[in-house]
Amino acid sequence: xxxxRDAAQCMLCEALCGLVVxxxxxxxxxxRGDPLDPASRGHVCPKGVAxxxxxxxxxxxxxxxxxxxxxxxxxxxxAAFDLAATRLAEIQRHHGRDAVALYFxxxxxxxxxxxxxxxxxxxxxxxxxxxxxxxxxxxxxxLVSYELYGNQVQTPIPDLDRTDYFLVLGANPVVSNGxxxxxxxxxxxxxxxxxxxxxxxxxxxxxxxTAEIAxxxxxxRPGSDALFLAAVLNVLLREGLxxxxxxxxxxxxxxSLPGLFRGYTPERVAAATGIAxxxxxxxARELAxxxxxxxxxxxxxxxxEFGTLATWLTDLVNLATGNLDRPxxxxxxxxxxxxxxxxxxxxxxxxxxxFRSRVSGRPEFAGDLPAAVLAEExxxxxxxxxxALVVSAGNPVLSLPNGGxxxxxxxxxxxxxxxxxxxxETSRHADLILPPSFGLEHDQYPMLYLxxxxxxxxxxxxxILERPQxxxxxxxxxxxxxxxxxxxxxxxxxxKGRLRGLVGRAIGPRRALDLLLRTGPHRLSLAKLEKAPHxxxxxxLEPRLAxxxxxxxxxxxxxxxxxxxxxxxxxxEAPAEDLVLVGRRTLRSNNSWGHNVERLxxxxxxxxxxxxxxxxxxxxxxxxxxxxxxxxxGEIIVPIALTDALMPGVVSLPHGFGHGRxxxxxxxxxAHPGASMNDVTDDSRxxxxxxxxxxxxxxxxxxxxxxxxxxxx
Ligand SMILES: Nc1nc2c(c(=O)[nH]1)N[C@H]1C(S)=C(S)[C@@H](COP(=O)(O)OP(=O)(O)OC[C@H]3O[C@@H](n4cnc5c(=O)[nH]c(N)nc54)[C@H](O)[C@@H]3O)O[C@H]1N2
Ligand SMILES: Nc1nc2c(c(=O)[nH]1)N[C@H]1C(S)=C(S)[C@@H](COP(=O)(O)OP(=O)(O)OC[C@H]3O[C@@H](n4cnc5c(=O)[nH]c(N)nc54)[C@H](O)[C@@H]3O)O[C@H]1N2
Ligand code: SF4
Ligand SMILES: [Mo]
Numbered sequence: 001x002x003x004x005r006d007a008a009q010c011m012l013c014e015a016l017c018g019l020v021v022x023x024x025x026x027x028x029x030x031x032r033g034d035p036l037d038p039a040s041r042g043h044v045c046p047k048g049v050a051x052x053x054x055x056x057x058x059x060x061x062x063x064x065x066x067x068x069x070x071x072x073x074x075x076x077x078x079a080a081f082d083l084a085a086t087r088l089a090e091i092q093r094h095h096g097r098d099a100v101a102l103y104f105x106x107x108x109x110x111x112x113x114x115x116x117x118x119x120x121x122x123x124x125x126x127x128x129x130x131x132x133x134x135x136x137x138x139x140x141x142x143l144v145s146y147e148l149y150g151n152q153v154q155t156p157i158p159d160l161d162r163t164d165y166f167l168v169l170g171a172n173p174v175v176s177n178g179x180x181x182x183x184x185x186x187x188x189x190x191x192x193x194x195x196x197x198x199x200x201x202x203x204x205x206x207x208x209x210t211a212e213i214a215x216x217x218x219x220x221r222p223g224s225d226a227l228f229l230a231a232v233l234n235v236l237l238r239e240g241l242x243x244x245x246x247x248x249x250x251x252x253x254x255x256s257l258p259g260l261f262r263g264y265t266p267e268r269v270a271a272a273t274g275i276a277x278x279x280x281x282x283x284a285r286e287l288a289x290x291x292x293x294x295x296x297x298x299x300x301x302x303x304x305e306f307g308t309l310a311t312w313l314t315d316l317v318n319l320a321t322g323n324l325d326r327p328x329x330x331x332x333x334x335x336x337x338x339x340x341x342x343x344x345x346x347x348x349x350x351x352x353x354x355f356r357s358r359v360s361g362r363p364e365f366a367g368d369l370p371a372a373v374l375a376e377e378x379x380x381x382x383x384x385x386x387x388a389l390v391v392s393a394g395n396p397v398l399s400l401p402n403g404g405x406x407x408x409x410x411x412x413x414x415x416x417x418x419x420x421x422x423x424x425e426t427s428r429h430a431d432l433i434l435p436p437s438f439g440l441e442h443d444q445y446p447m448l449y450l451x452x453x454x455x456x457x458x459x460x461x462x463x464i465l466e467r468p469q470x471x472x473x474x475x476x477x478x479x480x481x482x483x484x485x486x487x488x489x490x491x492x493x494x495x496k497g498r499l500r501g502l503v504g505r506a507i508g509p510r511r512a513l514d515l516l517l518r519t520g521p522h523r524l525s526l527a528k529l530e531k532a533p534h535x536x537x538x539x540x541l542e543p544r545l546a547x548x549x550x551x552x553x554x555x556x557x558x559x560x561x562x563x564x565x566x567x568x569x570x571x572x573e574a575p576a577e578d579l580v581l582v583g584r585r586t587l588r589s590n591n592s593w594g595h596n597v598e599r600l601x602x603x604x605x606x607x608x609x610x611x612x613x614x615x616x617x618x619x620x621x622x623x624x625x626x627x628x629x630x631x632x633x634g635e636i637i638v639p640i641a642l643t644d645a646l647m648p649g650v651v652s653l654p655h656g657f658g659h660g661r662x663x664x665x666x667x668x669x670x671a672h673p674g675a676s677m678n679d680v681t682d683d684s685r686x687x688x689x690x691x692x693x694x695x696x697x698x699x700x701x702x703x704x705x706x707x708x709x710x711x712x713x
Contacts, residue, residue: 006464007034007533008440010048011110012590014449015177015184016459017044018534019051021440026466028052028440038537039457040184045177046588046600051439053597055465059665060421061435062468070663072423075432077470084390084432085484087415088125091388092489098358098384101129101374105394106137106591108474112337112447113509117475118392119346120500124482124493128355128369129377129386135370136400137299139692140307141180143365144315146350147558151340152366153349153451154548156315156330157181158294159541160189160454163328164198165290167283169225169314170300170696174209176585179298182453187213189454199290201283203228203275204300205582206610206652207645219647222582222697224273225297226306226568229313230264231273232284232295233320237261241288242320250545251319252553260562263569272572274647288321292328295321299583304696307687309568312561319556325545332544336458336524336536337516339451340548352560358384362691370691371400372683378409388415390481392474397425398592398658401685401693402633403678407661419477422593425676428663436474437467445513445529458517458524459535479504564689576649579615581629581698583677584652592656595669605639607657607674611702613642615649621704629653630701633682636675637705651702653677655695 008019018037022030031052033044054060064080065072075083091099102122108114122130134142142152158166158181171179173186183189190200190213202211203220211217220228236242237258248254266277273280287293295317301310315324323329343349353363357373359380369377374396377386389410397407410416410429418427419434427433444461467473472480479501486497514526522538529536545554588600595601609629611621621627623642628635629651638653646652658676659669677695685694 003029007036008461008464009444009446009459009535010044010051011107011439011444011446012047012051013177014179014182014452015040015186016182016446016449017048017184018459019044019048021464023465027056028465034534036534037459038535039453039455039459043185043188047590047594050597050599053599055439057596059596059667060438061423061433062471064435065423065433067431080432080434081480081484084417084481085488088388088390089485089488091414092125095387096384097125097127098129099386100125100127100388100390101131101377101386102127103371103374103389103391103394103396104132105392106133107393109448110444110446111474112445112513113442113473113475114478115447116346116509116512117478117504120482120504121390121478124485124497124500130368131371131374132368133371133394133399135365135368135372135691136303136693138180138302139365139370139690140302140311140687142350143308143352143690144311146352147561148315148554148556149548150552151343151349153339153343153448154332155180155452156318156324157333157452157454157541158296159328159331160193162540163193163292163294165201165286165293166190166193166198167201167203167287167293167295168210169203169220169295169297170302171296171298172204172208172210172585174213175587180452181296182449199286205647205650206584208584218279219274221272221274221576221647222580222650223304223306224269225301225304226309226313227264227269227571228273228275228280229295229310229317230261230568231266231269231280232287232317233257233261233313234264235266235281235284236288236317236320239285241285243288243322244319245322247319247322247324250549250554251556253555253557256557257316257320260557260565269572287317292326293321293323294318294330296330300696303583303693305685305687305694306568306571307692307694308689309561309564316556325543327540327543331541332548333451333453333541334456334521334538334544335451335453336520336522336538337447337450337513338520339448342447342516358382362686365690370686370693371396372686372691372693374400375402375406375409375683378413387413389413390417390419391426391430392419395424395426395592398656398676398678400683401678401681401695402683403676404634405683419474422596423663423665424593425658425661425664428661434477435471436477437471440465441467441471442473443510455540456538457535458522458529458538460526460529461533462530475509560689567688577699578649579700579702580650581631581677581680581700582650582652582696583655586654589654589656595656595659595672596666598668601668601672605672605674607638607654609638609640609702610643610646610652611640612644612646612648612650615651616640616642619702619704621702626705628703628705629680630703631680631682631698634679636679638675640702651700
C-alpha cells in the first residue's frame with residue numbers, strides 16, 4: 001500500500017498538539033509534531049509519538065466481547081446491543097431506575113461527538129446514579145465557575161503568553177502539559193515568560209519539574225492552599241493593594257471581602273501552610289504590583305480537602321489585583337464553539353445539590369453524583385442500590401479513591417458493560433465490553449479543551465485511519481444503546497428511543513458541530529475548518545466578562561462558600577499529621593492507560609514513592625528498597641527514592657499503576673505493574689463542600705520491609 005501523510009491532532013492530553021501522521025490508510029507508521037499547527041508549532045511529547053503504538057496495539061479490543069463465567073468470547077454487535085439493553089431494562093424494571101449507574105471517563109471529554117451524544121444514553125436510562133471522572137479532578141473548578149459566573153464551563157484561563165507574573169499552585173505543567181490551560185509546548189512558553197523579564201513562582205509540597213525552571217519555589221503543606229490564599233487576600237485588602245477597578249461594576253458582594261478575610265493574617269496561617277509570613281506578604285505585593293499577574297491552581301488545589309475554597313480564592317485573588325478578564329491576567333477564551341451556550345443547550349450549564357446520594361448524602365453537581373460514593377452505592381442494600389453499571393472510557397478501579405473497595409464491589413454487580421478499548425482493571429469485571437473506534441479512526445474537534453486555550457484557536461481533524469471492521473464510534477454506541485434500551489423498556493420509551501435514533505442519525509455529530517460553529521462567536525463552519533487541516537488561529541484572548549455576564553453580576557461571595565470558611569478556620573487548629581501522601585504525574589504516563597506500549601514503560605520503574613531523607617532517617621528507610629505504604633483503607637508495596645525535592649512530612653506517588661490483575665489483557669502493562677496509589681487513598685476523605693475526591697494529604701504510615709534486597713534496577 002502507498003504511504004500517506006496527513007495532519008491530525010493528539011487527543012491524549014489537553015495540549016492538543018498538531019501531528020503529522022504517516023500511515024497506509026489503516027496503520028500509522030510514524031508520528032511527529034506538526035510545524036504548521038499555529039498553536040503547537042511542531043511541539044510533541046513522547047506520548048504523542050507513541051500514539052502510533054497505541055493505535056496498533058495488539059491488545060486493543062477490536063470485537064465486542066462477552067464474559068461467560070471466567071471465559072471471554074466474541075459476540076456479534078447486534079447481539080451485544082440486545083444483551084446490554086435487555087439486561088439494563090430488566091434491572092431497572094425490577095429495582096427502579098437508580099439501580100443502573102453510569103460512569104463517564106476522561107478520554108470522552110476530548111471527543112465532541114461523545115459529549116454531544118452521551119446525553120442520549122443518560123436520558124434513556126434516566127438514573128440519578130450518574131458519575132464521571134470530573135469529581136476526581138475539576139469539580140471544584142466547575143462548581144466555582146457555576147456559582148460565580150453562572151455556568152460551569154465559563155472558566156478563566158491563564159493568559160500565559162502575555163503575563164508578567166505567574167503564580168502556580170499545585171500544578172506541574174512541565175510534566176502534565178497543562179490542564180484547564182491548553183498551551184502546547186508549555187515549557188517553552190514558561191521559559192519565554194522568564195526571558196521577557198516575567199517571573200514564575202511555584203507553591204507545591206514537591207519541588208516539581210515546573211518548580212525547577214521557576215524563579216522561586218516554596219514548599220506548601222498539602223491542603224493548605226486556601227489558607228495561604230486567604231492570607232494573600234488579607235494582605236491585598238489591608239495594604240490597599242486590592243484595585244479591581246472596572247471589575248467592580250461587574251460583580252456583587254465585593255464589599256463583604258475585607259470582613260471575611262480579616263482574620264487570616266500571614267502570621268496566623270504560617271504554621272499551617274509552612275510558608276513564612278514575609279513570603280506571603282511578598283507574593284501578595286508582587287501579584288498586585290506586577291504590570292499583569294495570574295494566580296493559577298490545578299490538581300493540587302482541587303483534589304484536596306478545601307478544593308472548592310482554594311479554587312474560589314484563586315479567582316478572588318485575580319479579581320482583587322484587577323487581573324481577572326484583563327490581557328496578561330486570568331481571562332475567558334472566545335472559542336469557535338460558544339461553550340457556555342452549548343452547555344446551556346445540553347442542560348449542562350450546572351446545578352448544585354438538587355438531590356443527594358443515597359448512602360452518605362453527597363450533593364449532585366450538573367446531574368452527576370461524586371464518584372467517591374460509587375462503591376458504597378453498589379455495596380449498600382436497599383431501594384436504589386446500584387446493581388448494574390455502564391462504564392464509558394473510564395478505569396475507576398485505578399482512578400477513584402479507595403479503588404480496591406470498588407474493585408471488590410464491581411465483582412458483586414448483577415450486570416456491567418464497559419465501552420472501552422481494553423480489557424483492563426475495570427472492564428475485566430464487565431459482562432460485556434463494547435470496544436469503540438479509537439484515536440485517529442474518528443474525527444476530532446476538542447470542543448471542551450479549545451475553550452480552555454491560552455490563545456483562541458479552532459482545529460478540526462477528520463478521521464485519517466480506517467476504523468477496524470465492525471467498530472462504531474463512541475457516539476454511535478451511545479445512540480444505539482439508547483435506542484435499544486427504549487425498545488427493551490417498551491411503550492412510550494420505545495417511541496422515544498426510535499425518535500432519538502432517527503433524529504440523532506439524521507443530524508449526526510458533524511452537522512451538529514457545523515451548526516455550533518456557524519452560530520459561534522467567530523461564525524466559522526465545518527467546511528472552513530476542513531480547508532485548514534493544521535488549525536486556525538483566532539487571535540489572542542480578549543476581555544469579555546461583561547459580554548458573558550449580560551445583565552447578571554459575578555457573585556463574589558456565594559453563601560455556601562462563605563459558610564465553608566468555618567471549616568477552614570478549624571483547619572488552623574488541627575494538629576499536623578506525621579506523614580501525608582500526595583500525587584504526581586510522570587512524563588510518559590497517561591492516567592491509567594498509557595502503560596501498555598513498550599516505549600512508554602521501558603527504562604526505569606516510575607511507580608516510586610518519593611520521600612525526604614529526614615523522614616526516611618526517622619523511620620530507618622533506605623533509598624531504593626521496597627516499603628509498605630499503609631492508610632486507613634489499605635496498603636501497597638513500592639520502592640522508595642529519597643530526595644530533598646519532597647517537603648518533610650510529605651510523600652509522593654504517581655497514580656494509574658497497579659496492573660497485573662487476573663483477567664486483564666494488557667501484556668505490556670502487566671509486565672510493569674507498579675502499585676495503585678488509589679488502593680491507599682481514602683474515599684471517606686472528600687472536599688466536604690463539593691464532595692470532590694481528596695487525593696492530596698492522605699495520612700499514611702511508611703515502613704521498611706524486613707530483609708528486603710535492594711532493587712536490581
Ligand atoms: N504525563 C501526563 N500528563 C498528563 C496526565 C498524565 O497522567 N500524565 N494526566 C492529564 C490529566 S487527566 C490532568 S487532570 C492533568 C493534571 O495536570 P496538573 O494539574 O498539572 O497535575 P499534576 O501533574 O498531577 O500536578 C499536581 C501538583 O500538585 C502538587 N500538589 C499535591 N497536593 C498539593 C496541595 O495540596 N497543594 C499544592 N499547592 N500542591 C499540591 C503535586 O506535588 C504536583 O506537583 O494532567 C494531564 N496530563
Ligand atoms: N490518586 C490519584 N487518582 C487520580 C488522579 C490523581 O492525580 N491521583 N487523577 C484523576 C484524574 S485528573 C482523572 S482525569 C482520572 C481519570 O480517570 P478515568 O477516566 O476513570 O480513567 P483513565 O485512566 O483516563 O482511563 C480511561 C479509559 O478509557 C479507555 N479509552 C481510551 N480512549 C478511549 C476512547 O476513545 N473511547 C473509549 N470508550 N474508551 C477509551 C482506556 O482504555 C481506559 O480504560 O483519574 C483520577 N484519579
Ligand atoms: S503534549 Fe499532550 S497533546 Fe501534545 S503530544 Fe503530548 S500527549 Fe499529545
Ligand atoms: Mo484529569
